[in-house]
Amino acid sequence: MPQGQVNLIRRLFTLSLPLPIESYRGVIAKVKIGATKSEGGSRSYSTTVGGARTLPFYTFEGLNPPPVLALEVYDHLVSPPVGVMEAFGDVIMDPVEWIRVVDRFNPDIINLNVRSISPLTLNRSVKDAMHLLEEVLQATGRPLMITGIMDPIHTEDISRNTEFLKQAAECFKGERLLIGPVTVEAYETVAEAALTNGHNLLAKSNMDVNQAIRLNELLSAKGVSTDRIVVDVTTGALGYGIEYTLSTMERLRLRALQGDRMAGSPMIFFVSENVFISEFREPPLNLSIYETAAAVAGLMSGADLVSLFYVESLHMVRSLLSEFPWGGG
Amino acid sequence: MARSLSPLEVYNLLPKTNCGKCGEANCLSFATRLVNLEVEIEKCPPLVEEVKYRENYFKLKDLLKPLIREVLITRGGKAVRIGGEYVLYRHEFTYRRPTAIAIDVSDNMTPESIIDRVKQIESLSYPYIGKELKLDLIAVRSVTGDPESFRKAVRVVLGSSSLPIVLCSLNPDVLKAGLSEMPGDKPLIYAATVDNWSQMVELALAYDCPLVVSAPNNPVTLKSLVKTLLECGLEDLVLDPGCMGGEGLYDTIVNFTMLRKAVFRANDSLLGFPLLGAPISVWLENGRALDRKWEECYLAGMLIVRFADVLIIHSLDGWVILPLLILRDNIYTDPRKPVSVKPGLYKIGTPNESSPVMFTSNFALTYYTVSSDIQAAKVDAYLIVVDTEGLSVTSAVAGRKLTADKVADAVKESGIENLVKHRYLIIPGRASKLSGEIEEATNWKVLVGPLDSSEISKFLSENWYGKKLWEAGR
Known part of the structure; x- marks a missing residue:
């Protein structure tokens, strides 16, 4: 045996690798979405988002609960992304049928985005939107997330979005929906309605940790606790500013784990943004793998809930998550 | 180098003569740039050349070393x-x-x-x-x-x-x-x-x-x-x-x-x-x-x-x-800097001499949004990206990073004058208060565009293709 090898064996015995384990003071709040019959709603089950005790995929430090996966349905698509017609067919023209299709693929949650209420697009009335919601609740027993105008910048959009969310909260009292978005500019009316009627809020802010915390403080002053809020700091798709989202999520999560309670709501990542990109058409892009790559980056940055567009992405993300051990939180 | 390293710690190991050979005003500002990894330690000739600083040079080398080789x-x-x-x-x-x-x-x-x-x-x-x-x-x-x-x-x-x-x-x-x-x-x-x-x-x-x-x-x-x-x-x-x-x-x-x-x-x-x-x-x-x-x-x-x-x-x-x-x-984008795109002329689609000319800021998110909205509108256009130091249009106007003179320089440098036969410049709605000054500085006729780029499609069909402005020259 050469001398070097003897030397090596001795070293293998002498060197050790202490695990770089950090312990955290904070824990992420658990937000329960969906109420069953016995709980005063009509959902067949409920889902819990949040409960993380360490950073994502730092399993040597502790086991987090598994992330929750949502599939999205839109009540109106101006121009469907490439491959959507092939993937879903005509049903994308009919949100209720679309939800029935999506339901079969087993998402934990379904997100219905009622974007047509925007006065700047179809200007659908809130009353009509409520009829749609009624049908949707019939069409699926899964916990629901109901979103309105995702970027309420114009005054008209802000007031329409508020009106829509308030009505939804009242009409579907007790369903424990996740409704939003509410923003720093417009949150009070919807917060009150959610509190009174037992729903959760989607709190949206832009690429700023302090703004996200500020909104949680404002909501908490209204009586909405962190376990009733899901934070959204999504700013852009892969190639369109995703790095802002990733770093903001990472910083927010660290703040929460270090003990800042107002940073301690679970986070959602709207991966679906990635299917509406208009560049990178050459070579033919596979948008579901593009969405999967973005989802993976979001999950590794701390997303507790990811909202996906393609069924293939849901399968792929779910299968890769199944390779990891998860805890109960 | 630990990220807690302060410029003062580095400064204390520099010659502290403020000789200016590194191109900085003084040793402290050189120290700051060192900590930000904007310059190499070798840019300080005395430190490298003079024997009396040798020990400090090696100390600094070690102090500034990345933890991952x-x-x-x-x-x-x-x-x-x-x-x-x-x-x-x-x-x-x-x-x-x-x-x-x-x-x-x-x-x-x-x-x-x-x-x-x-x-x-x-x-x-x-x-x-x-x-x-x-x-x-x-x-x-x-x-x-x-x-x-x-x-x-x-x-x-x-x-x-x-x-x-x-x-x-x-x-x-x-x-x-x-x-x-x-x-x-x-x-x-x-x-x-x-x-x-x-x-x-x-x-x-x-x-x-x-x-x-x-x-x-x-x-x-x-x-x-x-x-x-x-x-x-x-x-x-x-x-x-x-x-x-x-x-x-x-x-x-x-x-x-x-x-x-x-x-x-x-x-x-x-x-x-x-x-x-x-x-x-x-x-x-x-x-x-x-x-x-x-x-x-x-x-x-x-x-x-x-x-x-x-x-x-x-x-x-x-x-x-x-x-x-x-x-x-x-x-791997540097999060310390506003993410910006290179200022200059960007072609969207295949624009020709009668295509609309617009400008926007070089804040990357603004640029992405505007360019993808133009693409979504399925029009061919020239987009001039003005150097606003990575600020959005609103912030740049407020902070005087977007001025009529800057726009005029950008228009000139872009060479757009030789690419289109008209002289109409569509400016962001959020820069509308500069419209008069921009007309004066560029000698182009200004059309104030929408506040939100999602309305570019509508704006162009009404105000550009509807009126066929390019046919009039200006």
Whole structure:
């Protein structure tokens, strides 16, 4: 045996690798979405988002609960992304049928985005939107997330979005929906309605940790606790500013784990943004793998809930998550 | 360098003469730039040249060293830098050396197919916000185990490409055949293991090349090997903690995370080397090629986010590679600076002499939004990006970073005057209060565009195509 090898064996015995384990003071709040019959709603089950005790995929430090996966349905698509017609067919023209299709693929949650209420697009009335919601609740027993105008910048959009969310909260009292978005500019009316009627809020802010915390403080002053809020700091798709989202999520999560309670709501990542990109058409892009790559980056940055567009992405993300051990939180 | 390093600590080791030879006003501002890694310590001539500062020079060198060693893989004039990282999380400072991506060729391929593949690797390129996203390395793998076949494959690659190389074999004789073909270059050698390390050390020393240390799913052995190799006199090491998809995915991510965290949170300097991941390993499993490609893509994506400094990949399809190149670019963007795009003229679609001309800020998110809204509107247009120092239009107007003079300069420099026959400039709605000044400074007629770029489509059909303004000239 050469001398070097003897030397090596001795070293293998002498060197050790202490695990770089950090312990955290904070824990992420658990937000329960969906109420069953016995709980005063009509959902067949409920889902819990949040409960993380360490950073994502730092399993040597502790086991987090598994992330929750949502599939999205839109009540109106101006121009469907490439491959959507092939993937879903005509049903994308009919949100209720679309939800029935999506339901079969087993998402934990379904997100219905009622974007047509925007006065700047179809200007659908809130009353009509409520009829749609009624049908949707019939069409699926899964916990629901109901979103309105995702970027309420114009005054008209802000007031329409508020009106829509308030009505939804009242009409579907007790369903424990996740409704939003509410923003720093417009949150009070919807917060009150959610509190009174037992729903959760989607709190949206832009690429700023302090703004996200500020909104949680404002909501908490209204009586909405962190376990009733899901934070959204999504700013852009892969190639369109995703790095802002990733770093903001990472910083927010660290703040929460270090003990800042107002940073301690679970986070959602709207991966679906990635299917509406208009560049990178050459070579033919596979948008579901593009969405999967973005989802993976979001999950590794701390997303507790990811909202996906393609069924293939849901399968792929779910299968890769199944390779990891998860805890109960 | 710990990120808590303050400019004052650095300043105290500088000559403190404010001689100005570095180009800075004084030593303190040089110290600040050093801490921000904007300049190299060697820019201070007295420190390097004068004996009395020698001790401080070495102290500073050490103080400013990245916790992850920077390793160079070179070929001819080309160098790929990996590692050189200072932080665990991107937001603590910035990530510095983008994950290098190597695509494999193997020595059982015919010369023709090697050349084909090498050409594909080298020509793969996507334009993205003013840069070209490209692959970095070619990994030549020995699958025959025969030194002569390996030598031939390396020769073919060298003859058909200029990219730096990774030489892959666990057999030292095979590697030697490859190494002897490329004197003067520094390919990355893959890899030293518990079984072959002493011969690998000899090779790495003889050819003065960086060496990968491999201990699949065994970080303790990995660390022991590193210690041994450092004792042997090697410095440029790269760590391979093992990379597996499927059931091995969990261990893979844990190992990458743990190793990097050990450096930054437990001061384990023995592990302060670049990390190598080989998502190519998913191809060892059976099953459909399509599934392997998906798996390779998301595994590589996870590793780009989670600390990998170099990756070896097999898939070469655009739909696998493109998301990875973009993800890498995004993650390695400096978060300390506003993300901006290069100022200048951007063509959207195929504009001609009667196409509309617009301008916007160089804040990247503004640019992306505006350009994708123009694309969505399916119009051909010229978009002039004005240097607003990375601020959005609203902030830039308020902060006087967007002024009529700046717009006028941008219009002039863009050469747009020779590209269109009209003289109409569509300005962002949020810059409307500058419209008069812009008309005066540019001598172009100003049309105030919408407040939100999502309305560009509507705006153009009403105000541009509806009125056919270009026909009137101006």
